[in-house]
Structure formats: structure tokens, C-alpha cells
Amino acid sequence: MRLLLLLTILASKFKKSAATDANFKKFLMGHECKIVVKTKDGKKGKRFIFENGTFSTDSVLDQYDAAMVWANPKIAFNAMKKGKDGIMEAFQNHLVGIEGKLHSFTWFGAAINFVMES
Structure with missing residues (x-):
């Protein structure tokens, strides 16, 4: 439950920035990707969709x-609430993995940093 709340808050930050921040709108232009944050069992998560300079979310976790x-929702929540340091620690301890295109994931990390600083 807490993981989904955290992902919903992150989604609302993306949505607000996409609607009100001209610099974030420029950042979104030309970047189209779908990023999923989910648990290993696939039961919890959210898909973040960046397309045509817009942002949306849904619950499709396999595309x-x-x-x-993440290994489980508790680990995901605790690591993500700590930010970059918590996520890096989870990587080092093999509690989170990355699937798919590394470039898209790296861009997503930059997008998170952008909205968290504004």
C-alpha cells in the first residue's frame, strides 16, 4: 500500500510539472518512453508514460x-523514500534490478531529479 502511495505521489509531481513548468515541458519533448516500477511478483507497481511532451500513468506492468x-514492496518503499542514496544501496545489495533499455531508465532518473528539485 505504501509503495503505491509513493508512486502515486511521484506521478502527481510529474503531472503537475508537465502542466505548469515550461522547463520540464522542454525536457519531455523528444523523449518517449514507458517506465515501470514494480515488485518482482508483478502484483504492485505503476507504469509512467512519457509521450509527445505529455505524461500519464496506468497499471500495465508488462509493457x-x-x-x-523490486524484491518486495517494503524494500521498494524504504529505498525510494530515501531517494538516490536508498536506490543505490538497494542496487548494491541486489534488492532491485533493471530490465529493458538502460538509456530510458537513466532518463527517468533525470526526470525524477527534475521534479523533486522544483
């Missing part, structure tokens, strides 16, 4: 350009 796959 993506890149996916962040």
Missing part, C-alpha cells in the same frame, strides 16, 4: 521500455 523491479 515498457525499462523497468525497475
Whole structure:
């Protein structure tokens, strides 16, 4: 439950920035990708869709350009709420994996940093 709440908050930050921040709109232009953040069992997660300079989300977890796959929801929540340091620690401890295109995932990380700083 807490993981889904965290992902919903992140989605709302993306949505607000896409609607109100001219610099974020420029950042989105030319980048089209679908990023999934989910648990290994595929029961919890969210897909973030960046397309034609817009942002949307849905619950389709098996179609993506890149996916962040967490061992379980508790680990995902605790690591993601710590930000970049928590995620890096999870990588080092093999508690999260990346599937798909690394470039898309790297761009998604930059998008997260953009909205968290604004």
C-alpha cells in the first residue's frame, strides 16, 4: 500500500510539472518512453508514460521500455523514500534490478531529479 502511495505521489509531481513548468515541458519533448516500477511478483507497481511532451500513468506492468523491479514492496518503499542514496544501496545489495533499455531508465532518473528539485 505504501509503495503505491509513493508512486502515486511521484506521478502527481510529474503531472503537475508537465502542466505548469515550461522547463520540464522542454525536457519531455523528444523523449518517449514507458517506465515501470514494480515488485518482482508483478502484483504492485505503476507504469509512467512519457509521450509527445505529455505524461500519464496506468497499471500495465508488462509493457515498457525499462523497468525497475523490486524484491518486495517494503524494500521498494524504504529505498525510494530515501531517494538516490536508498536506490543505490538497494542496487548494491541486489534488492532491485533493471530490465529493458538502460538509456530510458537513466532518463527517468533525470526526470525524477527534475521534479523533486522544483
